[in-house]
Amino acid sequence: MAVPFLEVEALTKSFGGLRAVDNVHFRMEQKEIVGLIGPNGAGKTTLLRLLTGILKPDSGSVRFKGKQIIGMKTWDIVNLGVACTFQNMRPFRRLPIIANVMVSCLSPRAMKRGEWVKVVEAKAMDALEFAGISDMALEKASTLSQGDLKRLEVARAVATEPDLLLLDEPFGGLSPAETDLMAKSIRRLHKGGRFGRLHSEGPAMIIVEHKLQQLMKIVDRIIVLNFGTLLAEGTPEEVVNNPRVIEAYLGQGGGQ
Amino acid sequence: MNIIITGLITGSMLALLAIGFSLIFGVARIVNIAHTAFYMVAGYCIYVLSVKLGLHPVLGMLIAVVVVTVFGLLAYKFLIDPIREHEAAVLIATIALAMIFQEAMLLIFTGDYLTVSALIEGYFILFGVKIFYQQVLTFGVVLVLLAVLWFLLMKTKLGLAIRSTAEDREVANLMGMNDSQLAMITMGISVALAGFTGAVIAPLTVLSPYMWMEPLILMMAVVVLGGLGSIKGSFVAAYILGFTEALVVFLIPKGAFLKGSVALSIMILVLLLRPEGLFGIVFEEER
Numbered sequence: 001m002a003v004p005f006l007e008v009e010a011l012t013k014s015f016g017g018l019r020a021v022d023n024v025h026f027r028m029e030q031k032e033i034v035g036l037i038g039p040n041g042a043g044k045t046t047l048l049r050l051l052t053g054i055l056k057p058d059s060g061s062v063r064f065k066g067k068q069i070i071g072m073k074t075w076d077i078v079n080l081g082v083a084c085t086f087q088n089m090r091p092f093r094r095l096p097i098i099a100n101v102m103v104s105c106l107s108p109r110a111m112k113r114g115e116w117v118k119v120v121e122a123k124a125m126d127a128l129e130f131a132g133i134s135d136m137a138l139e140k141a142s143t144l145s146q147g148d149l150k151r152l153e154v155a156r157a158v159a160t161e162p163d164l165l166l167l168d169e170p171f172g173g174l175s176p177a178e179t180d181l182m183a184k185s186i187r188r189l190h191k192g193g194r195f196g197r198l199h200s201e202g203p204a205m206i207i208v209e210h211k212l213q214q215l216m217k218i219v220d221r222i223i224v225l226n227f228g229t230l231l232a233e234g235t236p237e238e239v240v241n242n243p244r245v246i247e248a249y250l251g252q253g254g255g256q
Numbered sequence: 257m258n259i260i261i262t263g264l265i266t267g268s269m270l271a272l273l274a275i276g277f278s279l280i281f282g283v284a285r286i287v288n289i290a291h292t293a294f295y296m297v298a299g300y301c302i303y304v305l306s307v308k309l310g311l312h313p314v315l316g317m318l319i320a321v322v323v324v325t326v327f328g329l330l331a332y333k334f335l336i337d338p339i340r341e342h343e344a345a346v347l348i349a350t351i352a353l354a355m356i357f358q359e360a361m362l363l364i365f366t367g368d369y370l371t372v373s374a375l376i377e378g379y380f381i382l383f384g385v386k387i388f389y390q391q392v393l394t395f396g397v398v399l400v401l402l403a404v405l406w407f408l409l410m411k412t413k414l415g416l417a418i419r420s421t422a423e424d425r426e427v428a429n430l431m432g433m434n435d436s437q438l439a440m441i442t443m444g445i446s447v448a449l450a451g452f453t454g455a456v457i458a459p460l461t462v463l464s465p466y467m468w469m470e471p472l473i474l475m476m477a478v479v480v481l482g483g484l485g486s487i488k489g490s491f492v493a494a495y496i497l498g499f500t501e502a503l504v505v506f507l508i509p510k511g512a513f514l515k516g517s518v519a520l521s522i523m524i525l526v527l528l529l530r531p532e533g534l535f536g537i538v539f540e541e542e543r
Binding site: 052054073074075078079083084086090092093094095099100102103104106107108109117120156160 | 411412413416417419420423424426427428429430431432433434435436
């Protein structure tokens with residue numbers, strides 16, 4: 001049997017007495033887009049942070065392309081081909097936008113040894129072009145609007161040329177028009193190809209999102225978390241019609 | 257006129273020290289109390305190399321900087337890196353390191369004051385004030401160093417990596433920046449700066465095993481005034497303090513002992529009125 005692309009087994013993480021992620025199992029194939037949904041506090045962001053090594057789990061294993069990544073340093077995981085965006089955007093506010101993306105291009109994964117600053121800058125520009133904010137490249141990141149910051153996050157993640165992209169609420173805080181644009185970008189990225197000097201094989205993606213309608217249009221499969229545990233898994237149609245999911249979202253508490 | 261010269265020299269020295277201190281704090285959150293101890297070690301290295309061994313002073317300086325940088329990297333690797341997760345422990349370790357250097361120098365060179373001869377003897381007179389060539393040279397070297405540092409930070413890939421990590425370590429890690437490797441490199445740059453400061457200042461001052469204390473306090477005041485982690489702030493604040501100090505000595509000739517307290521007063525005032533300093537950033541809550 002071929003090595004699974006991403007294999008998460010018995011992943012558990014507690015904060016004090018709270019089990020934020022509790023014995024989660026799932027698998028992903030290459031090129032697959034998985035939606036990760038669940039009520040607030042279900043452990044979605046914690047799960048992403050475990051996958052990128054920012055947090056260390058209490059137990060469990062995560063294999064990426066057959067390699068155990070639990071216990072690896074964040075930058076080593078990124079260099080294996082995992083990229084991540086933040087839900088509450090965190091740009092380097094004191095750096096120009098182009099420099100924000102250039103940092104990504106500096107990772108050993110994206111850069112060949114001895115590449116000149118100018119080449120790095122051109123690559124970063126291509127990433128901004130992809131995200132659609134290249135005209136603001138020289139401004140300070142602190143001047144960007146909410147929507148543009150989201151796009152900057154995407155540009156930064158794309159610039160490392162990832163194989164697995166973790167998007168934490170890419171549509172959060174966006175207007176309907178901006179949401180459409182972002183969805184289009186995500187689909188274009190997933191198709192793969194060349195964006196200027198950047199090359200994309202079309203990364204697999206895990207998307208955390210509350211705007212379910214938009215999400216359903218993009219993803220192949222959905223995983224539902226509730227109180228840190230895996231509640232349901234399946235195609236968008238299966239999940240929407242799953243009574244346990246409906247219960248978790250609408251709340252059947254109190255025996256009504 | 258004298259004030260300007262003294263102010264410029266002191267300011268430049270403080271700028272180099274404070275920028276090095278700020279750099280390593282920014283990137284690795286290491287408060288390196290031993291920073292000025294490295295500066296002292298550099299002074300002693302030059303003494304050994306040029307006075308005892310009779311090497312050319314310029315060669316002596318370069319070797320001294322290399323030696324100090326190696327010391328710094330070793331100290332980082334074996335003393336600081338293993339306990340980096342615990343910031344308070346790092347702080348204590350660097351205090352210990354400074355003490356070790358001080359005691360080692362006491363043992364080797366005793367507590368006697370030592371001097372290093374100037375690179376260029378002589379002076380010229382401008383507007384009736386004696387200006388030693390050595391002072392001009394020191395100031396020139398400082399300016400060149402600052403320019404090189406600016407280029408390194410603003411125009412190179414390494415500089416970008418350092419600046420981004422200094423701003424948000426977690427995000428920089430997520431973008432593939434190897435934080436422990438960067439901390440090591442930054443430690444090297446930071447200590448080399450301290451070494452260079454020691455090297456250019458040695459001929460203008462006397463060496464003693466306790467010479468690291470006073471600049472440490474001044475440097476802390478500079479960093480607080482300029483804003484923790486801000487390089488521009490350190491630069492501006494260093495000159496402000498350099499001139500203030502020179503002014504105090506000039507206005508109250510008998511009160512030269514006051515200059516340390518002036519620095520401390522400024523530090524306290526800043527902490528009370530504007531804790532983030534002139535150019536400091538307000539630290540966002542850790543998420």
